[in-house]
Amino acid sequence: NAGVMQNPRHLVRRRGQEARLRCSPMKGHSHVYWYRQLPEEGLKFMVYLQKENIIDESGMPKERFSAEFPKEGPSILRIQQVVRGDSAAYFCASSPSDRVWNSPLHFGNGTRLTVT
Amino acid sequence: GIQVEQSPPDLILQEGANSTLRCNFSDSVNNLQWFHQNPWGQLINLFYIPSGTKQNGRLSATTVATERYSLLYISSSQTTDSGVYFCAVPRRDSSYKLIFGSGTRLLVRP
Numbered sequence: 510n511a512g513v514m515q516n517p518r519h520l521v522r523r524r525g526q527e528a529r530l531r532c533s534p535m536k537g538h539s540h541v542y543w544y545r546q547l548p549e550e551g552l553k554f555m556v557y558l559q560k561e562n563i564i565d566e567s568g569m570p571k572e573r574f575s576a577e578f579p580k581e582g583p584s585i586l587r588i589q590q591v592v593r594g595d596s597a598a599y600f601c602a603s604s605p606s607d608r609v610w611n612s613p614l615h616f617g618n619g620t621r622l623t624v625t
Numbered sequence: 626g627i628q629v630e631q632s633p634p635d636l637i638l639q640e641g642a643n644s645t646l647r648c649n650f651s652d653s654v655n656n657l658q659w660f661h662q663n664p665w666g667q668l669i670n671l672f673y674i675p676s677g678t679k680q681n682g683r684l685s686a687t688t689v690a691t692e693r694y695s696l697l698y699i700s701s702s703q704t705t706d707s708g709v710y711f712c713a714v715p716r717r718d719s720s721y722k723l724i725f726g727s728g729t730r731l732l733v734r735p
Contacts, residue, residue, distance in 0.1 A: 551713070551728055552725045557719075565719065565722075613658055618668075619667070
């Protein structure tokens with residue numbers, strides 16, 4: 510019973526390149542959440558997606574960042590034209606429903622993005 | 626919005642010692658989670674504890690929701706307990722938005 514799977518674990522990009530981070534939710538889960546952790550800080554919410562729908566992207570920067578969760582395949586967090594300030598750990602979590610208030614949120618192992 | 630504060634920010638223990646980590650929150654919450662982020666960056670779910678006390682081996686947690694705090698107890702600490710401990714609570718208006726504290730960084734020395 511695999512947990513939330515994220516890949517790659519580490520990603521190095523030069524300034525201006527694109528970064529694509531992938532998240533496969535737990536089996537049976539159709540709700541995905543992306544969080545970002547800057548160095549020495551706690552995690553901060555970015556975006557909430559269901560299959561083929563973005564439900565809440567209020568925590569995501571307006572430019573260069575986008576997310577999708579297609580009908581088939583993993584959820585993708587895409588960062589275009591990366592800058593040094595994008596260097597962070599990006600975590601994904603999933604749930605079987607949107608009623609997360611009454612159950613724990615489990616995170617994947619994260620993708621550590623380094624922009625050089 | 627809700628504020629989450631953790632104390633102490635840093636803690637150094639000798640192996641075998643006990644410790645208590647605290648999490649204060651500024652508003653009533655309907656759940657609270659404790660996480661351990663190990664030195665490799667993995668985020669491990671320790672407790673989901675809206676109220677009351679739970680125990681898991683050498684770790685236990687207590688949440689007193691009416692007084693807006695939670696405590697994480699680590700007994701007989703081991704070097705593998707090192708890392709950062711976070712508590713997190715959901716926002717009222719959107720429960721999938723967890724608000725994380727700034728963490729307690731624990732170092733257990735052999």
